[in-house]
Amino acid sequence: MGSLTRANAARTAKGAGAAKPNTIKDRQLGDASLGERLKYGFDKSMSGGAMALVGWLGLVTLITILFAATVLTLTRWGPDGGWSFIEALWQSLMRTTDAGTVAGDAGWAFRGLNLFVTAMGILVFSALISVISAGLDSKIEEARKGRSRVLETDHTIILNWSASVFDIISELVIANESRKNPRIVIMANKDKVEMEDEIADKVADLKNTQIICRSGDPTDLFDLAIVNPQACRSIIVVSPEGTEDPDSQVIKTVLALTNDPKRREERYLIAAELRDSENAEVARIVGGDEVQLVLADDLISRIVVQSSRQAGLSAVYSELLDFDGCEIYTTELQELVGKTYGDAIMGYRDSALIGLRYPDGRTRMNPPMDEVIGEGCRAIIIAEDDASIRLTTPDEALIDSSAIRAPKAVRRKAERTLIIGWNRRGAMIAHELSKYVRPGSLLTIAGDTPGFAEEIASMPLGSRNMKLEAKVTDTGHAASIEALDPASYDSIMVLGYSDTMEAQSADTRTLITLLHLRKLSERLGIHISVVSEMIDIRNRELAEVTRADDFVVSNKLVSLMLAQASENEYLSDIFGDLLDEDGSEIYMRPIGDYVDLSGPVSGYTLMEAARRRGETAIGYRRKRDEDGADDRNMGGVVVNPDKSEVLEFLPEDRLIVLAEG
Missing domain, CATH: 3.40.50.720 (NAD(P)-binding Rossmann-like Domain)
Structure with a gap:
């Protein structure tokens, strides 16, 4: 008997335990008053935003109209013995939308009901105008923040913000002149309107290019999707200003681009700026063959050193890097296969062959003159535009061998x-x-x-x-x-x-x-x-x-390099070879060391004089052109001149060549 009593007690306790949650729930719901429950339900509905509020206002209007229509139908207060329910609905609706309608009503009971309906209409529509206004303000503010997704294709993307952005835009505007509806999309951790205002102030003429600004974090995958990288032409990642470790931000941005699970299968063309060359290895691992690194400090340092030893050299680099004038192109030219490099450089009148890109990925500027160009090699050429690159037959009559001087040994001294x-x-x-x-x-x-x-x-x-x-x-x-x-x-x-x-x-x-x-x-x-x-x-x-004697403008050169790298995927390797002490570099040497200055000489003669020394001539610097005729502020520097042009030179003029040592 005792055991049965204990079992019943256990079952009772177990049942009580099972019912405990329901008891607590019932007690919690029971503690809430009807008003609290209605208020809580209203608060939840309002989380739906403006549409929820519009819905509540519509419900209040509907209830008011139904109430008035019912009263008018039952009491027959309307004119001519009252209205039908449908007509009463319509008349009540008109009084909610137009407060002046009640002026023609007769009978105080009828007027009082319609006055109530009109007052409710004024209240509802005032609230509705307020909701619409707030909604419009919200949308305008959202548009101002620049968070809407870009739907452009074949556009250039610039990520992060720095003083370099303005020069990059200016260069891309020149490059885009021949394109249809070009677009540049910029995203940075900066206010959209501020970016647009600064660009308008500092970029004089956008020509046919449209600038689209967006605010966001370039290291965040969700924000990156806003600029639509899947459909872009190229991407430029600048070193952000105002950050403690800008290189880490650049590397994280490249990582986000190349490892996005939703990224496109086609390779990206990314030009990324780094300040510290020690971070280059990590960036290359992250970006692979999709990224070209512009090591800003390394680039400026090398150009400063070379310009200090050869005044005017920075103008040559500026000419090669900007889109105004001649540029560097890398193209496959089947007609060069089987020719020696020395013969090939004489085959362009309006262009200048300066190096080769090999199938294994190597780049060599000014290779040996007797090197035979093989299958799969790409020609590195300076030209006004890619349409002007064409093989021509040199005019032998313009090559004056008698004017060419033999090289002299030059003894260098300590500096x-x-x-x-x-x-x-x-x-x-x-x-x-x-x-x-x-x-x-x-x-x-x-x-x-x-x-x-x-x-x-x-x-x-x-x-x-x-x-x-x-x-x-x-x-x-x-x-x-x-x-x-x-x-x-x-x-x-x-x-x-x-x-x-x-x-x-x-x-x-x-x-x-x-x-x-x-x-x-x-x-x-x-x-x-x-x-x-x-x-x-x-x-x-x-x-x-x-x-x-010379000025090296840091931000300008870095901007030019980034803009060019976004258009030419081999440019980083080309300038890496040009600025390295190993291999060939750009030199400005006395033109009188190459040719006799007693008479005029052609560009072909200058090219031949350099070729005999294993060098590639790419231009000259004329002292007489430093002022009046130099409208581009190039200090008399002319890169890629017409080789058929015959000119007179002075002893202080310089021949610009690619040479070793």
């Missing part, structure tokens, strides 16, 4: 170089310069940044040919600059303090230094060879009054 100013590219410039100079050379660096002397002392060089010395001095004062004895150096480089100052302030400090050097040069009555790095292209015109 003394002075760097005034300092930034993160200084160490790379010193490392690169040490590879070119002869043993016994000296590099003096003057600056006043924090920890300057310690940084110079610990800085590695690329060879033992050059010694380093640091001089801590205020490079903004004339006395400090004069104390450096600039006239005793073979060349001087002026760098901007871009790491510790804003771009405009750094350029202003550079301009002051250049003006002091000019004044010193005029007082001593000697020429001081100066090459300066500028950050903002807009300051170049101001800098020209200092009469420096």
Whole structure:
């Protein structure tokens, strides 16, 4: 009996436990009043947004009209003995939409009911106007944020925001002139309207190109889908400004593009800017053969070094990189197969063959003249446009062999170089310069940044040919600059303090230094060879009054390189070979070393003179063209001239060639 009692008790407890959740639920629901439940239901319905509110207003209107129609039908308060239910519905609806309708009503009961209906109509429609207005404001704000998906095809995408964007756009506008309805889509962590306003202020003429801006995070897959990369022509990833580690943002963006599960099967053409060359290996692993890396600091450092040793060289690189004038094309030309490179370079009158791209992916500028061009090789050619690339027969009558001079041995000596100013590219410039100079050379660096002397002392060089010395001095004062004895150096480089100052302030400090050097040069009555790095292209015109030999504009060159790389998938390799100390580089050599200057010579004669030395001539620099005839501010530099043109040259003119050493 006791065991039965215990079993019944257990079953009772078990049943109570099973019913416990329902009991709690019932008690919770029971605690809520009807008003609370209705309020909660209304709150849930309002989460539907504007459409839910419109629905509630419609329901209130319907209830009001039904109530009034029912009362009018039952009481017959309307004129002429009342209305039918359908007519009463219609009349009530008219009174909700037009407050003036009640003016013609007769009878106080009839008027009172219609006044109620009209008042409800005013309330409902006022609320409806408010809802519509709020909805429109919301849509306008959404459009202002730039979050709608782009539906363009064959467009160029620019990801991230920096000062380089404006120059990139300007170059792409020129490249797009021959295209139909070209589009550039920009996405960055920046307000859409701000981007559009800045572009309108700083890009003078967009011609036939339309700019579309979107706000978003380029490292986020959802945001990337907004710019429709699946249908794009090419993608440019710039190094974002205002971030602590811009290279990581660029690499993450490339990673998001190439590893998107919804990405297209076709290869992307991505040009990505990196500041630190140490991050290049990771970026190449992430991007594979779809990405061309533009190592900004490395590019600028190499061009500064080469320009410091050959004034005017930056104009050659600018000409090769911008879309205004001649460009570099890489194309398969079956008619060159079986010819030697030396014969092939003479076969273009309006273009200049400068190198080969091999089937195994190697790029070589100015290969041996006796190398036979094989199947699958791509020709690297400088031309006005791809339509002008055509093989021609050289006019033998224009090749004056008697004017060609034999090469002379040139003995190089140790060099003394002075760097005034300092930034993160200084160490790379010193490392690169040490590879070119002869043993016994000296590099003096003057600056006043924090920890300057310690940084110079610990800085590695690329060879033992050059010694380093640091001089801590205020490079903004004339006395400090004069104390450096600039006239005793073979060349001087002026760098901007871009790491510790804003771009405009750094350029202003550079301009002051250049003006002091000019004044010193005029007082001593000697020429001081100066090459300066500028950050903002807009300051170049101001800098020209200092009469420096050459200006390397950092942001401009990087922008040009990114724009060109987005159009030519081999450009990074081409310039990598041109700027490397191994292989062939661009040199500007006295034209009198190649030909007799007593009479005019043709471009074919200049080409032949260079060919006999194993060099490829690509242009010249004429002293007489530096001012009046030089409308593009190229310092007299002409790249890819018509080889049939016959000109007279002066001893100070230079022949631009691709050569080794």
